[in-house]
Amino acid sequence: MARKDETKTARYRTLWISDVHLGTPGCKAEHLVDFLKHTECENLYLVGDIIDGWKLRSSWFWPQEHTNVVRKILTKSKRGTKVYYVTGNHDEFLRKFVGFGLAIGNIRIVNEHVHTTADGRRLLITHGDAFDVITRYHRWIALVGDFAYELTMQANDHLNRLRRVFGMRYWSLSAFAKKSVKNAVNIVSEFEQSVAHECRRRGLDGVVCGHIxxxxxxxxxxxxxxxxxxxxxxxxxxxxxFNGRIEVLRWVQIDHLHESPKVTPLKRPAAKKAA
Known part of the structure; x- marks a missing residue:
């Protein structure tokens, strides 16, 4: 579990966050504000679906916590952090501005970007929806799936409130569905293979994405x-x-019944200049 120290700030060369879905009740904005408060970086990549334009078109939901996320990002940009807003499918409304080379201070809006790590690796930064056959070719299915996911998350909240009453651990209904439904597993696998194939085609070393x-x-x-x-x-x-090592950080501990991503505890590297 990545734990924060109330008196210290962790400093990194680069941070990547994605799928925040500001504008939806499911967004854990208060935790993200806390994360941004206790971390500093030279480069911050917002890897798509930061703002949920799909949801905001149908109904408006924007509490103060969501504004606080935007303010934290703007503050980092003002203090010198290079911010790359990589568009996703839920914030695709921003893609029409990419061709104009839109930049606001240290904030750039891009559809994708190539990041060079401190140890020289070249990574494709993309949200990933372009490699999802459902999102790309069957938009109506994606919209229905998004609605179903929202209902699942609501049911998940009610289920886990009940589990807590009986002293039971957190259990993710959506994670269970993804791992149990054969078609969903196949779609995720095809997505990952497609992204990797594109990297090989371009001669890149790796890819950073979100989406799933x-x-x-x-x-x-x-x-x-x-x-x-x-x-x-x-x-x-x-x-x-600052040596180019990349790790997964989990800011809030949620104990899944099923296997979780490997998490390396949050370290606080000494402030060093990048080579």
């Missing part, structure tokens, strides 16, 4: 696959230290 709400670092046929997870269920991020 499952934080992970693993090798896929010689390509390093890194997923930053989400801030709806897992409250996870990816972090690069």
């Amino acid at each position: 709400h499952h934080a992970e670092i693993r090798d896929i046929d010689g390509v390093q696959y890194l997923n930053s997870g989400d801030w709806v269920e897992s409250c996870t991020a990816l972090a690069e230290d």
Whole structure:
């Protein structure tokens, strides 16, 4: 479990967060504000679905905590952090601005980016929806699936309140569905293989993405696959230290009944200049 120290700030070369879904009740904005408060970085990648335009089009939901997330990001940018907003499918409304090279101070809006780590690896940064056949070719199914996911999350909240009454551990209904439904497992596997194939095609060393709400670092046929997870269920991020080492950070401990991403405890590396 990545634990914060109330008196210290962890400093990293790069942080990646994705799938925050600001504008939805499921967003764990208060935890993200706390994470941003206790971390500093030279580069901050917002890897898509930060703002949920799909949900905001149908109904408006924007409490103060969601504004606080935006303010924290703007503050980091003002203090010198380079912020890359990588568009996703839920915030696709921003893609029409990418062609204009829109930049606000240290904030750039891009569809994808190539990041070079401190140890020289070149990583493709993309949300990942372009490699999801459902989102790309069957939009109506994606919209129905998004609605079903929202209902599942609501049911998940009620179920775990009841489990807590009986002293039982947290159990993720959505994680169970993803792991148990054969078609869902196949779609995730195809997504990961497609992203890795694109990296190999471009001669890149790896990829950082989001989209499927499952934080992970693993090798896929010689390509390093890194997923930053989400801030709806897992409250996870990816972090690069000043030597180029990347790890998964989990800011809030949620004990899943099923296997969770490997989590390295939050370390506080000495402030060193990047080479």
